[in-house]
Amino acid sequence: MKRQYTVIDEAGLHARPVSLLVAKASSHPNEITMWYKDKPYTMKSILMIMSLSVQQHDQFSIEVQGDNAEEILDSLEAILKENKLAS
Template identity: 30%
Template sequence: MKSIDITIQDKEGLHARPAGILSKAAKGFESKVTMTKNGKVADMKKIFAVMGLAVKCGETVTIAADGPDEDAAIEELTKLCKDA
């Protein structure tokens, strides 16, 4: 299992558009991929779960991946979070 902490920089936070982009990307990996904020865990393959975390600009989340392609999943999702 790999994980990384990321501070969200998008002034709107993780609203529908970036949550959708992250979910779509997460579905491309075999690994289980989650996002955690303040102890609440969301399956990143489900857009409404990601949106349910209500991540705002400046908040830190943890992205974790567990599975055969966890390194690639962490790398791609981290890049997307930084670009969002």
């Protein structure tokens, strides 16, 4: 299952909310991938996600594979929305 988002935060994807996303992704055994500029990156590495320097207005997708994919994706999306990071 995959969903696309647009960054709305002026600072782009920054450390505090990204750390929450990575912690949530790491708490599941599923393969969780962030697609940015048509390339896949693991959502379980804060260094990987921060190194992308995703800016305001950039688009990215999150893909979750395996059991409970929709539930996991919903929980990641909640973090994005609660932190006003992406829509």
